[in-house]
Amino acid sequence: MTISDLRQRGLILFEAISGSRAYGTNLPHSNTDLKGVFILPESGFYGLDYVPQVANETNDEVFYELRRFVELLLKNNPTVLELLGTPPDCGISRHPLFVAFRAENFLSKLCRPSFAEYAVAQIRKAQGLNKKINHPEPPTRKSVLDFCYVTVGAGARPVQQWLAGQGYTAAQCGLANGPILPTCTHCLLRIKKPPTATGAWCATRKPPRMCCCRPCRKGRCRWRI
8 A cells, every 4th residue: 555545445534744944944945754654444454454653664654554653652752743733734635534633632641751861862863874974984984903911011002013023914813712811812923923934933022922802901800012
């Protein structure tokens, strides 16, 4: 069932313009949002093919079936309560039966959580969009090494910076299990020394150990470079 079917069969009880154009906040490029209420024939209402809501592909036009509309009103849904306060000049069609629906008959203490949660969701949505615009994600995906640190003294350095300063590469690192403090994970990175000219592994310096767990980054790990 589509919105065109509802109009052709005369099933629409209420239809109005909503959104920015209903409250004068629209811009020249703003689209037109339509919302309304329809009623199903007996075969659809009592049958197995009940349709609670009909919308177009972009969700700019949304129509609620009468029973679903009342259910949302009883829950004090902000989007549905908005229809009962539609300005007169934004109404497109209104069946005489729809006049019986008044906001004061449905308003309750449920307004507090429903409207507050709706407002918080809109604020978070705006903050997320603002963050995405002003702080776009880097074009390249971060690797595991971008989240690893090496404890140096009482501080920590990113592992890639430390490897570059020591002349090592990530290919010379391997994961190993070892006993650390109880607050640390058993995840150690052991640096393998490159082979000498004779083919033997260089043993002039004890291989340092790195731990990428959070306690080590705070300087509480006993392993030091």
